[in-house]
Amino acid sequence: MILYTFFDEHDFSGKTIVPFNTHGGSRFSDTIGTIAGLEPDAVVIEDGFTVSRNNVHEAEPDIIRWLEDLGYAK
Numbered sequence: 001m002i003l004y005t006f007f008d009e010h011d012f013s014g015k016t017i018v019p020f021n022t023h024g025g026s027r028f029s030d031t032i033g034t035i036a037g038l039e040p041d042a043v044v045i046e047d048g049f050t051v052s053r054n055n056v057h058e059a060e061p062d063i064i065r066w067l068e069d070l071g072y073a074k
């Protein structure tokens with residue numbers, strides 16, 4: 001529950017939260033909606049990046065494309 005504690009202790013009002021994770025099969029599950037519920041005054045990017053722990057080693061091109069699509073890549 002460390003992220004519940006994290007969001008309890010920090011106020012992200014007016015900030016943009018860009019979710020990304022690795023997973024073992026569950027992808028994001030309900031994580032993005034949960035973050036949005038905990039931080040109602042933040043902008044939570046719905047198009048987060050999730051990658052299976054089995055595919056991390058080959059994820060770099062997908063990560064770069066995701067960042068470009070969000071406008072965060074150089």
Ligand SMILES: Cc1cc2nc3c(=O)[nH]c(=O)nc-3n(C[C@H](O)[C@H](O)[C@H](O)COP(=O)(O)O)c2cc1C
Binds near residue numbers: 023027052
């Ligand atoms: C206590 C624990 C619970 C986990 N629960 C899930 C889960 O519910 N769904 C899932 O996809 N992966 C789950 N995982 C797998 C982790 O997401 C996986 O280990 C991670 O993506 C790989 O990153 P790491 O090297 O930082 O552990 C769990 C791992 C641990 C240790």
